[in-house]
Amino acid sequence: MSAPLSPGLRSGSLPLLVALMTLLAGLSLAGLTGVQTLAEGWSGAARNATTIEVPSDTPQLEDRTHALIQTLHKTPDVTTVRELSPQQVQTLLAPWLGQVSDTGHLSGLSLPVVLIVAHTGTPDLGPIVHEALPEAVVEEDRRWGERLNGLGSSLVACAWLAVSLIAAIAVLSVGMTVRRSVMAQRKAVEIVHFLGAGDLTIASRIAGRAALLSLAGGVAGLLFLSPVITMLARKLAPFSHGADTTALPATTWGAILASWWNTLHVLPRALLEELGALPLIAACLGWITAQTVVLVWLRRLP
Amino acid sequence: MIRLLNVSMMPPGVGQPVLRNLTLTVPQGEFRWLLGPSGAGKSSLLRLLTLETRPSAGQMDLLDISVSRASRSTLRNLRRRIGFVPQDYRLIGEWSVFDNVALPLRLRGASERDTRREAFAVLEWLDVAHLADKRPGTLSGGEQQRAAIARALIGRPELLLADEPTNALEDTQARRLLSTFQELVDMGTTVIVATHNEALVREAPATSIVLQDGTLAASGTQDETSAPRSKTL
Numbered sequence: 001m002s003a004p005l006s007p008g009l010r011s012g013s014l015p016l017l018v019a020l021m022t023l024l025a026g027l028s029l030a031g032l033t034g035v036q037t038l039a040e041g042w043s044g045a046a047r048n049a050t051t052i053e054v055p056s057d058t059p060q061l062e063d064r065t066h067a068l069i070q071t072l073h074k075t076p077d078v079t080t081v082r083e084l085s086p087q088q089v090q091t092l093l094a095p096w097l098g099q100v101s102d103t104g105h106l107s108g109l110s111l112p113v114v115l116i117v118a119h120t121g122t123p124d125l126g127p128i129v130h131e132a133l134p135e136a137v138v139e140e141d142r143r144w145g146e147r148l149n150g151l152g153s154s155l156v157a158c159a160w161l162a163v164s165l166i167a168a169i170a171v172l173s174v175g176m177t178v179r180r181s182v183m184a185q186r187k188a189v190e191i192v193h194f195l196g197a198g199d200l201t202i203a204s205r206i207a208g209r210a211a212l213l214s215l216a217g218g219v220a221g222l223l224f225l226s227p228v229i230t231m232l233a234r235k236l237a238p239f240s241h242g243a244d245t246t247a248l249p250a251t252t253w254g255a256i257l258a259s260w261w262n263t264l265h266v267l268p269r270a271l272l273e274e275l276g277a278l279p280l281i282a283a284c285l286g287w288i289t290a291q292t293v294v295l296v297w298l299r300r301l302p
Numbered sequence: 303m304i305r306l307l308n309v310s311m312m313p314p315g316v317g318q319p320v321l322r323n324l325t326l327t328v329p330q331g332e333f334r335w336l337l338g339p340s341g342a343g344k345s346s347l348l349r350l351l352t353l354e355t356r357p358s359a360g361q362m363d364l365l366d367i368s369v370s371r372a373s374r375s376t377l378r379n380l381r382r383r384i385g386f387v388p389q390d391y392r393l394i395g396e397w398s399v400f401d402n403v404a405l406p407l408r409l410r411g412a413s414e415r416d417t418r419r420e421a422f423a424v425l426e427w428l429d430v431a432h433l434a435d436k437r438p439g440t441l442s443g444g445e446q447q448r449a450a451i452a453r454a455l456i457g458r459p460e461l462l463l464a465d466e467p468t469n470a471l472e473d474t475q476a477r478r479l480l481s482t483f484q485e486l487v488d489m490g491t492t493v494i495v496a497t498h499n500e501a502l503v504r505e506a507p508a509t510s511i512v513l514q515d516g517t518l519a520a521s522g523t524q525d526e527t528s529a530p531r532s533k534t535l
Binding site: 004007187191192194195196197198199201240302 | 350353354355356374375377378380381382392393394395396397401405406408409412453470485
């Protein structure tokens with residue numbers, strides 16, 4: 001043990017406080033990752049598709065539609081052109097135009113031809129389509145993509161705000177805990193100060209202890225978080241192409257850990273890295289906060 | 303050298319100064335008794351000299367450093383050159399007696415070997431080496447006082463201040479302490495001892511600083527201060 005030069009930090013509540021904050025931050029990060037993935041999925045799907053509607057009263061509907069499909073196939077960046085079947089169109093329009101009749105048709109309506117064009121990049125298909133078939137209506141899903149992107153960005157911003165708020169509350173709580181501890185040891189701190197201990201010597205000792213307690217709290221918080229994260233990973237596993245969902249139940253501790261680790265790998269790598277960094281971030285925040293609080297407090301002494 | 307020029311001290315929240323226009327000089331390597339009735343300002347003067355507070359007016363030089371203009375780091379280094387035996391001992395309860403005594407040397411960056419050697423030497427001299435691992439709270443008043451004296455003496459400070467350092471000591475221990483103070487003075491340390499113990503003062507005649515109502519009532523030898531006339535040393 002190193003020789004004491006200054007009182008340390010006395011706080012039994014700090015690790016528990018940091019553990020709870022780590023748990024909250026972990027949940028928020030998991031939520032943030034989910035929202036980010038969803039938002040990217042939405043905007044990606046919408047950005048890479050265009051819907052073309054050819055009215056049913058268009059002259060030579062079948063031939064001109066076929067010609068349009070051929071033109072689109074030759075257009076750079078277009079990957080697929082899919083014509084929806086009449087049943088698919090009916091199903092698509094049913095919420096607006098009423099239920100499909102027993103005969104399989106919407107009564108009194110002739111249905112348009114609907115083409116779904118998938119593409120990479122952002123080609124402007126409007127002029128190409130209108131040149132081939134002026135009657136066609138082009139619905140650029142890109143606009144929806146932009147709206148969804150905006151919504152996704154807002155949700156991500158909210159999640160980041162939650163993470164930032166948790167960090168701010170953690171800093172505030174650590175600060176108050178450290179201040180309370182310094183006040184409780186005021187006499188000892190004053191003694192070492194008046195014997196010639198430097199402000200940094202005193203602050204570093206307390207901050208070092210705060211960092212250690214915060215690190216312990218952060219690790220405990222991760223342990224609290226692991227069942228939630230494991231459950232999340234299990235829920236996500238069926239959607240992950242690489243996940244092995246047919247693994248046999250593990251019987252040894254090593255196998256259980258390996259199986260658990262395998263389960264966690266379903267989660268985005270960035271999320272696992274962020275969660276792994278939480279105890280270190282907690283320790284850094286604890287150190288900086290304690291150092292600042294003690295240095296400010298010491299300025300009151302002559 | 304200690305030099306105070308028209309120094310006043312008014313603690314925050316107190317209506318009137320506890321020290322007023324104090325002017326005195328103590329050359330380096332001299333001994334002074336600090337005398338006066340309770341409330342005369344002895345402890346306040348010691349608080350000033352240990353840099354626990356700053357003068358609210360006037361100029362104070364300690365060990366040839368102007369305290370009024372000193373930076374925070376200068377004050378920190380100055381404190382390391384001062385030894386102080388407070389009346390209430392001020393030992394850190396959570397630490398062992400050894401760690402309390404070793405602190406001034408550790409703060410000066412002494413090696414752990416030297417710190418250990420010096421700390422045990424001074425603890426042995428004060429007959430409390432066997433208590434080195436104990437917590438101060440488990441010791442008697444006299445033992446705590448000796449631990450506080452050991453902390454003040456370690457590393458041979460250039461200025462030694464003591465507030466009633468013998469009030470919990472037996473007569474023989476008090477006499478030994480006085481002879482140690484004299485040895486330190488011979489080696490160039492300035493020693494100022496505040497006391498009510500008139501017998502002790504009679505036993506070791508030296509120049510006295512007598513305070514009354516926060517002002518310098520007299521200074522000089524015992525004979526001179528018994529009928530105070532002069533106000534400067």
